[in-house]
Every structure is written in C-alpha cells, then in structure tokens.
Amino acid sequence: MPHFNHFIHKSVPDFIDEARVRDVLKKVDVNRDGKLDKKELREAARQLGALNGAWRAFRALKHADANNDGLISEEEQEELVKYLLTKYKTT
Numbered sequence: 106m107p108h109f110n111h112f113i114h115k116s117v118p119d120f121i122d123e124a125r126v127r128d129v130l131k132k133v134d135v136n137r138d139g140k141l142d143k144k145e146l147r148e149a150a151r152q153l154g155a156l157n158g159a160w161r162a163f164r165a166l167k168h169a170d171a172n173n174d175g176l177i178s179e180e181e182q183e184e185l186v187k188y189l190l191t192k193y194k195t196t
C-alpha cells in the first residue's frame with residue numbers, strides 16, 4: 106500500500122492570496138471577454154468558496170461593479186482583488 110499521505114491535504118488554503126485570486130478570476134472567464142458576469146463570478150466563488158468567507162466576499166461584487174452594468178471589467182477586478190485581500194487578510 107503506497108503512502109499517499111502527503112496528497113491528503115485540504116484542496117484550498119486557509120487564506121486567499123493575490124496570486125490565487127487572480128488565477129481563479131482568470132480561469133473563470135470562460136468566454137474570454139476580460140469581464141466577469143454573474144455566472145463566471147459564481148464559479149470563482151465556488152473555487153475560492155470552500156473558504157467560508159469567500160461567498161460573502163463575492164457579495165462585494167456590488168462594491169466592485171463601479172458602473173453597475175453587472176459585469177466586472179478588468180479595472181473593476183482590480184478593485185475586487187483588493188477588496189478580497191483586505192477582507193481576508195488574517196493578520
């Protein structure tokens with residue numbers, strides 16, 4: 106029986122770091138328009154979401170959606186990333 110112990114770890118870290126957030130936001134932009142719609146954000150929330158607060162964080166969508174068009178543009182994503190990082194910094 107091989108030892109897979111080192112593979113058994115939580116699939117998500119206990120914290121959100123900037124690289125991870127950006128990575129996820131990039132990945133969920135399935136139609137590659139550089140903007141995130143609700144569906145894409147929901148997927149992002151799912152991927153970051155095992156983290157308890159991430160769901161709540163994505164309520165910050167409203168906060169990030171500066172022009173209220175329901176899409177998070179690249180500039181707005183900058184805000185979203187910053188917001189998430191501020192919110193989930195553990196220290």
Ligand SMILES: [Ca+2]
Nearest residue numbers: 134138140141
């Ligand atoms: Ca998109």
Ligand SMILES: [Ca+2]
Nearest residue numbers: 170172174176
């Ligand atoms: Ca917008």
